[in-house]
Amino acid sequence: MSHPAPYPARLADEITRQLGQLADHLAQLPPPQAAHVIARVLDPDTGVLGGITHLVATGSLFAKDQAERGALPAEVWLALGRASNELGDIALDLDEHKHALQHASTQPSTTTAARPAPAPLVVRRHR
Template sequence: MSHPASYPVRLADEITRQLGQLTDHLAQLPPSQAAQVIARILDADDGVLGRFTHLMITGSYFAKDQAERGILPPEVWLALGRAANELHDIGLDLDEHHDALRGVAAQPAATPAKSPVPAPLVVRRRR
């Protein structure tokens, strides 16, 4: 007889399902609402990206402890730590664009009097 999944496993499955739903909704939202949702997702403290980064940091601490006990290979801890660091860096990169997303979200749904000028999408990245 199989054991029912623990609450944290069911919670992870439910969050995964809800992220799929959010993705589906995001693809169909008007620009101002999509920008508002994306800005909330990218919030460094309370957004999905910020919370996921903290989850990966916690996972890295767990993996470190298990690696020190010889239960997990050290490569698992290193990979989780690297992922947490990369997510943190991505969050910092995206944080500088938070105001631009909020600006789009704050615009009225009506068409502006002056059409926006398309921008070339080739941008050099700072590192």
């Protein structure tokens, strides 16, 4: 019995293509709209990052089952599990900044308004 792999593979290819299109659009958006898109993408529950984290976690469960059967090395399962955990941690770290992104998305994009003072780009992480 064969598995219907062509559709999921095409779906993965299409999602990858659309993510590339989204990145291209993002690079051209005015700052408030870009902040809005970034906030939606990074939403840990309903955004792309949350979806990718869920996908990798599902892959980890598959790899665990296959590793227990001897079809995959245990290192594959461990690597996917670690990636899933790290993506989850990244999503939580970025979720802390959700309100700043939402605030930036509501600011008008006018060139006559006073520009905010630039912030230093070296910041210590708080954990």
